[in-house]
């Protein structure tokens with residue numbers, strides 16, 4: 629694996645280790661481009677900040693620390709600094725200008741909540757989703773991709789829906805067709821493989837293969853030992869082969 633664009637830091641409150649530990653493991657395993665994409669900070673009107681995101685007061689340190697490490701490891705690895713962010717229609721402009729102001733170099737879309745997120749807060753991985761919620765997830769992801777600001781879509785198959793195959797396939801197809809048309813790569817999430825989550829979901833990747841989507845691997849490292857994951861890579865490669873997916877190893881970074 630040549631590049632990994634999905635890396636977190638301890639500042640999101642659910643990851644461990646120092647950035648330098650992650651970088652060393654990536655270098656040892658031959659990664660040439662390493663993107664840091666911690667959960668984007670955002671202060672909602674009223675002052676709320678999501679617990680799983682970098683808090684606004686830590687954002688500058690995130691950027692500065694990574695810029696210093698980029699200099700330190702120059703020539704060994706290329707470090708790019710961005711965020712993983714949701715697309716929430718009513719907040720998007722503010723969220724985008726916020727990460728731009730911080731100096732983010734790229735964004736990946738990770739739709740962990742549907743609709744406008746806070747204050748409804750329906751998680752994409754929550755149980756008991758309805759068909760309407762599924763459509764809301766797909767609509768949000770498609771609109772997000774259409775902004776042209778996200779370089780790829782992280783764990784596109786994270787929405788938890790096990791009730792009805794017909795509805796699942798319809799929504800997955802809608803998402804995949806939009807990604808194909810907009811030329812946005814879809815991420816096979818290696819942390820999902822390692823943690824035996826409900827994603828990567830084979831039914832989704834079957835459709836992605838039929839539609840002809842571009843796919844990319846992302847480690848989604850929340851600890852240094854996941855900054856490279858040989859075992860999960862083997863399984864991800866099997867998925868690529870099985871569904872004839874168009875694997876890419878380097879991203880076209882979309883300007884913010």
Ligand SMILES: [Zn+2]
Pocket residue numbers: 636640642667680850
């Ligand atoms: Zn996370």
Ligand SMILES: [Zn+2]
Pocket residue numbers: 712738740782783
């Ligand atoms: Zn994520």
